[in-house]
Structure formats: C-alpha cells, structure tokens
Amino acid sequence: MKALKNKERRPMHKGRAEGAGQPPRRPAAPVKSSPRPQARTEKPAAAVPAESRALNLRNGDRPAERVPVILESSGAGDFHLVDSGKGLKLEQYGPYRIVRPEAQALWQPSVATHVWEKADAVFTGDTDEDGMGRWRFPKEALGETWPLSLLGVDFLGRFTAFRHVGVFPEQIVHWEWMKKQVETAKRPIKVLNLFGYTGVASLVAAAAGAEVTHVDASKKAIGWARENQALSRLEKAPIRWICEDAMKFILREERRGSKYDIILTDPPKFGRGPNGEVWQLFDHLPLMLDICRELLAPNAMGLVLTAYSIRASFYSVHELMRETMRGAGGVVESGELVIREAGLDGKSAERALSTSLFSRWVPV
Numbered sequence: 001m002k003a004l005k006n007k008e009r010r011p012m013h014k015g016r017a018e019g020a021g022q023p024p025r026r027p028a029a030p031v032k033s034s035p036r037p038q039a040r041t042e043k044p045a046a047a048v049p050a051e052s053r054a055l056n057l058r059n060g061d062r063p064a065e066r067v068p069v070i071l072e073s074s075g076a077g078d079f080h081l082v083d084s085g086k087g088l089k090l091e092q093y094g095p096y097r098i099v100r101p102e103a104q105a106l107w108q109p110s111v112a113t114h115v116w117e118k119a120d121a122v123f124t125g126d127t128d129e130d131g132m133g134r135w136r137f138p139k140e141a142l143g144e145t146w147p148l149s150l151l152g153v154d155f156l157g158r159f160t161a162f163r164h165v166g167v168f169p170e171q172i173v174h175w176e177w178m179k180k181q182v183e184t185a186k187r188p189i190k191v192l193n194l195f196g197y198t199g200v201a202s203l204v205a206a207a208a209g210a211e212v213t214h215v216d217a218s219k220k221a222i223g224w225a226r227e228n229q230a231l232s233r234l235e236k237a238p239i240r241w242i243c244e245d246a247m248k249f250i251l252r253e254e255r256r257g258s259k260y261d262i263i264l265t266d267p268p269k270f271g272r273g274p275n276g277e278v279w280q281l282f283d284h285l286p287l288m289l290d291i292c293r294e295l296l297a298p299n300a301m302g303l304v305l306t307a308y309s310i311r312a313s314f315y316s317v318h319e320l321m322r323e324t325m326r327g328a329g330g331v332v333e334s335g336e337l338v339i340r341e342a343g344l345d346g347k348s349a350e351r352a353l354s355t356s357l358f359s360r361w362v363p364v
Contacts, residue, residue, distance in 0.1 A: 053251065055290050060327025063361060067318055069335035071173040074349060077150035079169040080342040084353050085109035093157050093165060094148050096120040100163050104354055111344065123163045135159045151175060153203045155228035166198045170337040170355040174304050175204045178262055181301045182208035194246045194265040199225025201264055206237035215242045215249050217273045245273030250291045259297040266306045289324040307357040314357040321359040334359040
C-alpha cells in the first residue's frame with residue numbers, strides 16, 4: 001500500500017449499498033439473505049429522528065492539511081483486483097474470481113474476454129448500487145460462505161443479495177495504519193468502530209492488542225462479525241459488540257465521559273436504526289464528527305472517516321473535518337481510496353479504480 005499525491009482528480013462517487021436494522025426483502029438469488037452495511041435505499045414514510053444535541057462552537061486554528069492524498073492498495077491477503085472495464089470489475093477473493101458491477105470503470109477491460117467468462121460468480125440483476133440482484137455461478141453452484149484472510153485475520157466471505165461479500169478491501173490502508181498505531185503505542189489502546197459491518201477492522205485492531213467497541217445497527221451484521229471472531233480464534237479478545245443506532249450510542253458515550261484513542265467511522269449515505277432512527281449523511285455527519293471529537297482521548301491517535309455512495313468532492317469532508325478539529329492541532333489528510341489492478345498474477349500494476357472518499361485527522 002502507498003500514499004500518492006494527486007492534484008487533478010475530482011471524484012464522483014457511487015459506492016456501496018448499505019442497510020440498517022431492517023428485515024431484508026427476499027432476495028432473488030440462490031443464496032440465503034445476508035447482512036449488509038447500514039442503509040436502505042428507500043426513504044421511510046415516517047422518519048423517527050435520532051436523539052440529537054447542538055453543535056459545539058469550535059475556536060482556535062484549524063489543523064494543518066495534506067490534500068489531495070490518494071491512498072492506494074493493489075490487494076492484500078486473499079484479495080486483489082484482476083481487471084476492470086465496461087462498468088464491471090473482476091476480483092479475486094481467495095479461490096474465487098468474481099464479477100461485479102462498477103460504474104466508475106469507464107474504460108475497456110485489458111484481460112482477455114475468456115478470462116472474464118470463466119469467473120466463478122457473477123452478480124447480475126439490479127445494476128443500481130443500492131438495489132438487489134442475484135448471483136450467477138457459471139461453473140458450479142457455490143456455497144453461501146467461504147474462508148478469507150486479511151492482515152492475519154480470518155473471516156467469511158458471503159454472497160449477499162446486495163452484491164457485497166463482507167469486506168471492503170480498499171480500507172486495508174486504514175487498517176494497516178491502525179494496526180501500526182496499536183502495536184507501537186506501548187500502552188493500552190481503545191478503538192471505536194462505528195458502522196462496523198462484519199467486524200474485519202475490529203478484529204484487526206483486537207489482534208494487534210486494542211480494546212475494541214464495535215457498533216452496528218444490524219443484528220445480522222453483528223452475528224456475522226461474531227462468526228468471524230470465532231473463525232479468527234479471537235473469542236477471548238476484548239471486543240464489545242453493540243447492536244444499536246450509532247448516533248444514539250455515541251451520544252450516550254459522550255454523557256458517560258467515555259474516551260477512545262482511535263475512532264473509525266464508515267457511515268452510509270442513508271440508513272435506519274433498529275427503532276426507526278434515520279441517518280442522512282449530509283444532514284447528520286457534522287454532528288457525528290462533533291461528538292466523535294468529544295470522544296477522543298487527550299492523547300488520541302486519530303479519527304478516520306470513510307464516505308461511500310455520495311457524489312461530492314473530498315474537499316467537502318476535508319473542510320468539515322478541519323472545522324471539527326479546530327484547536328486540536330495535528331493535521332487533516334483527505335482524498336480518495338483507490339485499488340490498483342494487479343492482473344492475473346496479482347503482481348502487476350495497472351489502472352487505479354477509485355472506491356471512496358476519506359478524511360483522517362492525526363495528531364502529528
């Protein structure tokens with residue numbers, strides 16, 4: 001993984017679909033319904049607002065900035081991006097080659113057509129990122145789950161009706177950074193993982209020695225995360241699995257005076273909590289970051305925000321993060337997460353595929 005500076009890219013992002021705390025519709029797929037990230041595509045008829053508070057007025061200088069920053073991965077562990085093009089991507093997840101839609105792959109594929117045609121699984125159906133579809137298995141029917149590994153953590157891949165497979169490998173650049181911070185701290189570290197999905201980041205942090213609080217509103221996602229914990233032989237690791245609306249949880253933590261050294265937050269564009277709480281990214285992100293700042297310990301190591309499924313410049317979240325961290329010193333670095341095609345052998349360096357926006361505050 002490496003960080004590159006880029007002065008010309010302007011992202012137009014269409015990232016992942018997400019779901020929170022709602023019973024899934026019946027998938028038109030030959031696999032079982034599975035947990036998915038926190039959001040629903042349709043706006044609820046009756047919106048129940050999450051508990052709120054006023055934003056703090058921040059004084060002091062804004063942190064220094066590093067922009068734009070491109071954090072690049074060419075793959076890791078059991079994953080790499082083989083090829084992309086014509087609105088699709090060909091990925092290697094352990095023993096399987098998988099084809100999924102990718103709107104940002106505007107170019108032509110570089111790998112031969114017969115390689116694409118020999119994929120083990122192809123997601124078809126609804127081409128909208130937030131929509132449902134089905135998996136087609138050209139060679140033979142595959143099981144619902146299969147084992148994968150990243151950064152020494154074992155977990156389950158799963159063919160879900162929302163095209164996702166249980167991990168977003170582009171975020172490994174954040175996980176590697178977090179792992180290093182925990183391992184070199186020489187003191188106990190507390191990590192908060194908001195919208196934690198299937199728990200891979202939480203398990204990476206716990207395996208490195210951190211005490212972890214993992215929050216997700218989906219019971220199925222929490223169940224999947226616990227399966228991954230057992231598969232990674234980390235049953236005794238200090239992880240709290242919290243099934244709750246993220247905003248309600250952090251408001252309560254603020255009242256309690258809880259503090260964390262590292263906070264990861266990966267909010268959806270739109271979501272609903274288990275009791276009908278509504279999340280709208282552009283409406284609620286400023287307050288979420290404001291509360292997260294209050295939860296940072298005095299000697300905190302970082303606050304990391306990743307944003308999918310939005311059409312915006314990374315400068316939007318960058319300037320919000322700098323305003324949120326006024327008077328805290330340090331630096332805010334923002335840009336995009338990208339995955340570079342690695343070819344059939346996983347060792348090449350071809351085109352880079354943009355996946356999401358990010359902004360990260362660090363004290364130094």
